[in-house]
Amino acid sequence: MKRKQTTIFQCFPKFSPITTTEEEPGQAAVLKVTENEPGATANVPGCALCSATKSTGVLTEQRVSMSEEWVHFKIQSSDSSRSTSLASLRNKIRRHETSRAHKIPQELTEKGGQDVVGNVVRAVSETVFAETDSVFRTAYYLAKMNRPFTDHDSLIELQETNGANMGTSLHSRYSSTTIVEHIAKEMQKKIVHSIVTSSSKLSVLIDEATSAGLVD
Structure with a gap:
């Protein structure tokens, strides 16, 4: 050369x-x-x-x-x-x-021109959000199916055995209770907001038995 x-x-x-x-x-x-x-x-x-x-x-x-x-x-x-x-x-x-x-x-x-730290933070955040989402869905299932909150930990273990990544926190029944309360409040806010923004007409139906009962 x-x-x-x-x-x-x-x-x-x-x-x-x-x-x-x-x-x-x-x-x-x-x-x-x-x-x-x-x-x-x-x-x-x-x-x-x-x-x-x-x-x-x-x-x-x-x-x-x-x-x-x-x-x-x-x-x-x-x-x-x-x-x-x-x-x-x-x-x-x-x-x-x-x-x-x-x-x-x-x-x-x-x-240097790449957001290396930002990419790492976003990747970690996405992993944590995915784990938390799985735990929230488990707690919601218990409330929807009228299951006791004591089943929360065992359901977490079952999903981990099946290969799901459930993280390391929010696995106790106390966490499950708090999660369900949070979900209930958020659902209530969404329902009320939907009713208010839609300007829907509301009506109250009272039959004779109800009126008589109130008078008595």
């Missing part, structure tokens, strides 16, 4: 150019240099991506850590000769670019 000559300082024209060999497009883009400090003799390269990330965050892996030299622009090459120095620098760049410690910041940068 023909090698393309490029410069790691292409994006930083105020620095003296140092020629490197780029194996793949974009290799030079990960590099950045720090401006010479008083008394310094050369610009020191580092990784702008790793410097901006600084930590692997939630993608931390065992035995993988970000190099302080790349993060703080302290990469040094051999000073024996220019050719040896450039060869050493190219080798370090190539190894860093293909390392897991550099790929993790790349993944974090790509996911």
